[in-house]
Amino acid sequence: MLDPAEFIDxxxxxxxxxxxxxxxxxxxxxxxxxxxxxxxxxxxxxxxxASELIDRIGTRGWLLIGPPLSKRLSDAGMKSGDRIxxxx
Numbered sequence: 001m002l003d004p005a006e007f008i009d010x011x012x013x014x015x016x017x018x019x020x021x022x023x024x025x026x027x028x029x030x031x032x033x034x035x036x037x038x039x040x041x042x043x044x045x046x047x048x049x050a051s052e053l054i055d056r057i058g059t060r061g062w063l064l065i066g067p068p069l070s071k072r073l074s075d076a077g078m079k080s081g082d083r084i085x086x087x088x
Contacts, residue, residue: 008054016043016050 013033020029025042032043 012047012050012054015054016046019050020046 017026017029020026020042025046028040028042029046032038032040036043
């Protein structure tokens with residue numbers, strides 16, 4: 001499972017990725033993500049704006065939560081009904 005800092009970074013990147021897609025700049029965003037020293041600044045710009053947007057959502061009392069439980073279980077190699085710490 002992601003630690004809180006990784007979770008926030010993932011949320012920011014997901015919002016930035018979606019925003020770049022809406023703007024028709026997804027290829028540039030993903031290219032810049034793969035090449036951090038890119039001079040175009042597309043990735044950094046969308047990441048900065050997405051971070052600001054999430055901060056503003058938080059000041060209005062909204063709370064971000066993690067991915068759905070089914071995804072978290074799947075990522076951990078588990079399924080619904082599995083018991084944590086149970087031995088076979």
